[in-house]
Amino acid sequence: MEARNSNLDNLIKLNDIQFVIPVYQRNYDWTEKHCKVLLNDIIEAGKNKKEHFIGSIVYVNDNKPATSVKELIVVDGQQRLTTITLIYLRLYRLLDGIGNEPLKNKIYKQYLINEFANTPDKKIKLKPTANNDKALKHIYDNVKISHNEKSNIIDNYTYFENNITENNYKEVLDGLRNLIFIDMALNKEYDDPQRIFESLNSTGLALSQGDLIRNYILMKLNSKEQEEIYEKYWEYIEKDAKDESKNENMVSDFIRDFMTSEYNKIPNKSRVYEEFKEKYSIDNLNEIKNYLGVLKEYASYYNKLLNPKKENDKDISLKLENIKSLEVNVSYPFFLKIYKDYNDNIIDKNKFIYIIDLIESFVFRRFICDVPTNAMNKIFMTLYRQIDKNNYVKSLEEYLCKLEFSLKFPKDEEFISKFKEKNIYESIAQKKKMYLFNKLEQGLGKEVVDFNKTDLTIEHIFPQNPDGAWEEDLTEEEYSIAEKNLHKIANLTLSANNGALGNKRFIEKKNMNIDNGQQGYIYSSLWLNEYLKQIEEWKPKNIEERFDKIKERFLQVWRYPNIVIVNNNIEVNIFNADNPTGKKLEYIKFNGEEYNDITDVSKLFSFILKYYYNEKEELFFTDEIQKIIKITTNKKRACIGLSYTIKRCILCRKYL
Numbered sequence: 001m002e003a004r005n006s007n008l009d010n011l012i013k014l015n016d017i018q019f020v021i022p023v024y025q026r027n028y029d030w031t032e033k034h035c036k037v038l039l040n041d042i043i044e045a046g047k048n049k050k051e052h053f054i055g056s057i058v059y060v061n062d063n064k065p066a067t068s069v070k071e072l073i074v075v076d077g078q079q080r081l082t083t084i085t086l087i088y089l090r091l092y093r094l095l096d097g098i099g100n101e102p103l104k105n106k107i108y109k110q111y112l113i114n115e116f117a118n119t120p121d122k123k124i125k126l127k128p129t130a131n132n133d134k135a136l137k138h139i140y141d142n143v144k145i146s147h148n149e150k151s152n153i154i155d156n157y158t159y160f161e162n163n164i165t166e167n168n169y170k171e172v173l174d175g176l177r178n179l180i181f182i183d184m185a186l187n188k189e190y191d192d193p194q195r196i197f198e199s200l201n202s203t204g205l206a207l208s209q210g211d212l213i214r215n216y217i218l219m220k221l222n223s224k225e226q227e228e229i230y231e232k233y234w235e236y237i238e239k240d241a242k243d244e245s246k247n248e249n250m251v252s253d254f255i256r257d258f259m260t261s262e263y264n265k266i267p268n269k270s271r272v273y274e275e276f277k278e279k280y281s282i283d284n285l286n287e288i289k290n291y292l293g294v295l296k297e298y299a300s301y302y303n304k305l306l307n308p309k310k311e312n313d314k315d316i317s318l319k320l321e322n323i324k325s326l327e328v329n330v331s332y333p334f335f336l337k338i339y340k341d342y343n344d345n346i347i348d349k350n351k352f353i354y355i356i357d358l359i360e361s362f363v364f365r366r367f368i369c370d371v372p373t374n375a376m377n378k379i380f381m382t383l384y385r386q387i388d389k390n391n392y393v394k395s396l397e398e399y400l401c402k403l404e405f406s407l408k409f410p411k412d413e414e415f416i417s418k419f420k421e422k423n424i425y426e427s428i429a430q431k432k433k434m435y436l437f438n439k440l441e442q443g444l445g446k447e448v449v450d451f452n453k454t455d456l457t458i459e460h461i462f463p464q465n466p467d468g469a470w471e472e473d474l475t476e477e478e479y480s481i482a483e484k485n486l487h488k489i490a491n492l493t494l495s496a497n498n499g500a501l502g503n504k505r506f507i508e509k510k511n512m513n514i515d516n517g518q519q520g521y522i523y524s525s526l527w528l529n530e531y532l533k534q535i536e537e538w539k540p541k542n543i544e545e546r547f548d549k550i551k552e553r554f555l556q557v558w559r560y561p562n563i564v565i566v567n568n569n570i571e572v573n574i575f576n577a578d579n580p581t582g583k584k585l586e587y588i589k590f591n592g593e594e595y596n597d598i599t600d601v602s603k604l605f606s607f608i609l610k611y612y613y614n615e616k617e618e619l620f621f622t623d624e625i626q627k628i629i630k631i632t633t634n635k636k637r638a639c640i641g642l643s644y645t646i647k648r649c650i651l652c653r654k655y656l
Contacts, residue, residue: 006183008054008084009176012125013110016069016117019059020127021078023230024218026211027249028132028152030079035156038083039163039172046175054080056182060191069114069122073223075186082136083156084179085126087172088112089139090160094169112140128153209272210241210251216273217282217292225285233292240296240303253329254302258295261333264382301339305332313349319356325435328363330377335359337384341392351393358393361558362400362409367432369410369418379407397561412560416551425458425487433458437494439557440550441527459495461506461538462486469505473537481540490547493521493528506538527553 038054045052057077061070074081088111095104109115117123128136135151137143164172207215214234218226241254256272259265259279267275280291304311308320323331335356342352366373388395400409410418424433437458462470462482474482485491495501497519501509510532512520521532531546588598590608598604 004183005180007177008057008179008181011057011183012084016114018069018071018114018122018125018127019081020071020073021082021129021132022073022218022223023129023226023234024215025074025078025129026207026214028079028082028128030083030152030156032156032159034079035083035086035159036163038080039087039160042087042175042179043168043171044175045178046171046173049174049178051178051180052175053180056184057081058184058186060186068116068118075219076184077181080181081126082128082132082153084176085112085136086139086153086157086160087164087176090157090164091169091172093142093161094164094166098166208249208252209269209276210238210249210255212273213255213276214238214251216277217288220282221285221288229285229288229292233289233296236296237292237299240299241306242303243306245307250302250306253332254299255295257302257329257332257336258298260381261298261336261384264385266377266381298336298340301336301343302332304339305335315353316349316356319353319360322360322435322439323356325431325438326360326363326367327431328359328376331359331363331380334380334383346389347392354393355396357559358397358400358561361560364558365410365415365560366408368422369414371408371410372406375406379403394563397563398565401561401563401565409560412555415558415560416554419489419554420547420551421488423487424489424492425460437492437528440553441494443527443553443557455496456494457496457498459493459498459501460486461491461493461509461532463503465503467503467505469508473505474539478539481543482538485543489550490543493532494526495519495521495524495529507536510536 041052041054055077057080058075059072059077060075061072088107092104092107092112095101095107112125113123114125121127124136124140126136127133132151132153135153139153139157218229218234221229237254238249238251241251242248243250252269252272255276256267256269259267259272259275263279282288282291304317304320305323308317308324311317311320323335338347338352338355341347342349347355363376366376383396383399386395386399403409422428424436428436462485464486470482471479482491497512497517500514500517500519501512504512508520510521513523521529524533531549535542585599585601585604588595588604588607590611595607598607
C-alpha cells in the first residue's frame, strides 16, 4: 500500500483513468446538507488561497490488460468523488451558458471525460453503480430530468445549479485546486482491501452495518462475480429491506432481525457486522450463493412487514398494517419465521391471520396496561421455539398465557380496568391513538378508516373548554365526574366537524345542522357515534353506558385466547422477573443442572460466585471485577472459598 498527501486536482485530471464505483459500495447517500458543507469549504479555500483537507480516497488499480483507460476501483471516497464530479458538471454548464469556451472545454476534457477512450463506457471519468448511472448520464447529456426520478445525484446537482453562479464560480475553481487528500493506492496482490476498508475513519457518512456486510461479501470476489452476486441477490435484498413510507434503508435492521430469528440471540446494533462474520465464513462462491439465497427469501417477507401493502392477500395485508401501526418492530424476528411457515404451507392462511391477531392483542393489551416494554425483545427472540408444529396455534396460545410479571399477557379484567381509567387523549402518541380509534370503528370488519384521507379528528363529547350551558345541564357532582372523564375513552369519539361542534352543550352537538351541513352526531355513520344518536344528555350514567358498549367492542377486537391454563409451570428467567428480590425460588437451572436447595436470590448469587471462584479464581482479582465485587475476610458474610467472602455485589443484573 502506498499512502501520501496529494492534490485532488492532479489526480482527477490524469489522462486515461476512470474511477469505478464497484457494486459492493453503498448507494450515493450524500444530501444537500453534506453538499452545502463541502461547497462552503471549497469557496473558503478559494478565497483564502489555502489548502483544505477532505479525507482519504482509497482505490485499487484493477490492472486489466490491453485497455486504453486504467480503472481505479474506489474502496473509499465515493461520496466525495461523486459530489466533486457534480460540481465540475455544474461549472461546465455554467461556463457554456456565459460563453467561456476555453475554460469550458478545459474542464470537460480534463475533469469529466477521457477524450481518447476507445469505448463509450470508458469515456466518462467516473463510473457509478448501476442505480446511479442513469441519473449521472442525464446530467452529462443535459437531458431534462423528470421530477418522478428520485435521486440524490439529481437533487444535489440541482443544489449546485442554484448555488454555483457567475458571481462565485472563480472561487469554486480556485478552491477545487486547493483540495488535499490522503491518496491510498492499494496493490491487489499484497494489500487486503477489506481489512483496510474496515479500519478507515474517513469524513462523511458513517457506514451502516449493512454496508459493511455487503462489502464483506462482495469485496473478495472478482468484478464478474461481484456483478452476478449483486444482480441476483444483494440488489433484491436492498430493494426489499426498505421502508417505503419513510424512504429508509433497513438492511442493517433486517440482518439483525434475521440473525435473531436464526440464533435466538439479539446482536448489538453496532456489532451486527462482526457477528455476521463470526456466523458466516465467506470461502467460496457457492457458499455465498447459499447464504444470500436464504437472506433473499427472508428479505421478501421482511418487505411485507415493512410495507404491508406489498402483501397481495388483502386480508393478511390489513392485519400487517395493524402490526406496523403498533410500531412493534421487535416482533419481526418472530414474524419472519411465521411467514416462512405460511409460505411453506406448514400453516394455512386462517392460522397465519389468527397468529397476527394474537400478537397484536398481546402487544396492545400490554401497552394499555403499562407493562414495561423492555422484555418484549426477549419474548419475541425465543417465541418461535415455543411452538409445537403438531399443535401450532394452541402451543403458542398456552405459552403466551403462562407468561407472568413483566412478560405477562394481561387478562380481560386488568385490560378493561386499565383502559377505562387511562388518559387516552394526552398519554398516547397520535399514531397509536389513530390505530385505537380505527380498530374500534372497524370492529371485526375489514373496512379501514383512513384518517389521512378524511377530516376525522378526535372529539371530546364533554368539551375541553365547556361553555356555560354545561353548568346548567349538569349538577356540580355530575360536572365534576365529566371533568374527571374528560380525556378517557368514554368521552372521546370521532368527528369531521370538531371545529363546528366546539364547546357547545350535548343536545346542540347531537342535532347540529347549520346550513344543512349535518355536523351533529345524529348524522354520523360511524359506529362510535351510534350510542350518542340515541340519548338526549351526557351524564355520568351515559358515560358508564357508553364505556360498556366500547368495552364489549374491545374484548372482541383485542381478544384473550379462549384457553384454560391447568398448571402454569413455565420457567421464568430471573432477569425477566419484575423484581426478584425477596421472592422465593422453587429451583434454579444452571449449566444444565437443576438445584432445589437454592430458595432465594442472595443464595443464588452466592452459589454462582462460589462456582466461578472455584473455576477461575483469578477473575475475582482483576481491576474490572474489583469495581463490582469486593472481597473480604469477614466470616459473617457468605463464604465463597478459602478465607474469602462476598462483601458487596453491585449491578449483578448487568454482569452475571
